[in-house]
Amino acid sequence: MTGNDILLWDETLFKDLSVLEPDYLPEYFPHRDSQLNALKFALKPALRGMRPLNCLLVGPPGTGKTSAVMKTFKELEVHAPNVVTVKVNCQIDSTRFAVMSRIYRQLFGISPPNSGIAFRKLFETVVNFLVSSEKVLIVALDDLNYLCCEGHANEVMYSLLRAHEQYPGTKIGVIGIVNDASDLYCLDSRVNSVFLPEEISFPRYEKAEIMDILKDRVRYGFYPKVISDEVLEHIVSYVEKTGDLRVGIDLLRRSGFNAERRGSRMILSEDVEKAYEASKLLHLCRGISLLSDSEKQLLELIAKKDEIKAGELYKSFHELTQLGYTRFYGMVNRLQTLNYVDADFTGKGKRGRTRMIKTKYEADDILSCLKKA
Ligand SMILES: Nc1ncnc2c1ncn2[C@@H]1O[C@H](COP(=O)(O)OP(=O)(O)OP(=O)(O)O)[C@@H](O)[C@H]1O
Structure with a gap:
């Protein structure tokens, strides 16, 4: 290492650390034009004071669903003063009361009285405000599947989507965000008949797309020449493994800290390795915590075997959960x-090809995440 390679104690590799923070909303948001257009189209009626079309954003973790909604909301803030937007994280607000309180806070800038107030009163205050001020409300329910898990999905959706029947003039649109459309198995026909969402799909990013997005973060996040294309490729390969862009952004940040700790002006592959080792369980556990209870049970059965035939797995799963083949197959x-x-058709069974199922991570890592979930 030459003297120039050494980072002085008061120097940093980060030009702007905020662009590598998890909640950063990027200016440059490529490879999602068709999804953004579909979302804008669905919400357009709100600009003219009409009820927007409901949407369902579907895609694996870290594919830009929440960011797409937040970017669209930001535009609405500028162009549509008659529209109020609220994003609800259903992992945190998982009851009808909690969701309505979140909406109340957005509308009035203060929390509702926290004791003694009935849901109905809260709801009426919100709705009366919307009608009297002629505002359209758009609610994004992020990780909507959580409401299904907690058993509150129908009452939340019902209140929002049928509000205009009880309170004429109310205009509310709902954007649901889920990893998989089958996550909404719990919605009943009363809700489905009014939800009828425009489904917008967010596929996993291709390798070149991941590279493009991360290069932009590198450009604004680090000083020049801190990371080579080769090392960035290394990070991209980890993102491809999980499919979650969040992993790449987090690796950039952690690798930068590791390089700084070594007093280096450049991030090396060893910094990335170390960062991945430290964070891989975090990402895995976060993802696993979002699965439904039956999916967790199924994953546990798989992780407890090196490799298992689909038929055998179904038998154990059915014994454990009483769920049928269609649900099993979907999961x-x-x-x-x-x-x-x-879950590829690799082995040969007695009656032709057999689907063999095994985990893609260390079974012990999966089992320890399942314990925490
Ligand atoms: N097209 C893109 N351009 C730039 N950054 C992106 C893009 N897509 C996703 N990101 C970034 O990836 C991270 C994850 O994105 P986001 O939270 O929107 O994903 P998500 O699909 O909502 O994930 P989850 O289902 O886990 O909530 C964020 O930091 C976001 O800024």
Whole structure:
């Protein structure tokens, strides 16, 4: 290492650390034009004071669903003073009361009285405000599947989507955000008949797209020449493994800190390796915590075996959960889409090809995440 390679104690590799923060909303948001257009089209009636079309954004973790909504909301803020937008994180606000309180806070800038107030009163205050001020409300329910898990999805959706029947003049649109459309199995016909969403799909990014997006973060996040294309490729390969762009942004940040700790002016592959080791369980556990209870049970059965035939797995799963083949099949596909398992037709069974299922991560890592989830 030459003297110039050494970072002085008061120097940093980061030009702007905020662009590598998890909640940063990027200016440059490429490869999502068709999704952004579909979203804008669905929300357009709100600009003219009409109820927007409901939407359902579907895609694996870290594919830009929440960011797309937040970018669209930001535009609405500028161009549509008659529209109020609210994003609800259903992992945090998972009851009808909590969702309505979040909306109340957005409308009035203060929390509702926290004791003694009934849902109905809260709801009426919100709705009366919307009608009297002629505002259209758009609610994005992020991780909507959580409401299904908690058993509150129908009452939340019902209140929002049928509000105009009880309170004429109310205009509310709902954007649901989920990893998989089958996550909404719990919605009943009363809700489905009014939800009828425009489905907008967010596929996983291709390698070149991941590279493009991360290069932009590198450009604004680090000083020049801190990271080579080769090392960035290394990070991209980890993002491809999980399919979650969040992993790449987090690796950039952690690798930068590791390089700084070594007093280096450049991030090396060893910094990335170290960062991945430290964070891989974090990402895995976060993803696993978002699965439904039956999906967790299924993943546990798979992780407890090195490799298992689909038929055998179904038998154990059915004994454990009483769920039928269609749900089982859907869940295996979902675990495969989320990259937790391989479920390929590799082995030869007695009656032709057999689907063999195994985890794509160390089984112990999966089991320890399942314990925490
Ligand atoms: N096209 C893109 N351009 C730039 N950054 C992106 C793009 N897509 C996603 N990101 C970034 O990736 C991270 C994850 O994105 P986001 O939270 O929107 O994904 P998501 O699909 O909502 O994930 P989840 O289902 O886990 O909530 C964010 O930091 C976001 O800024």
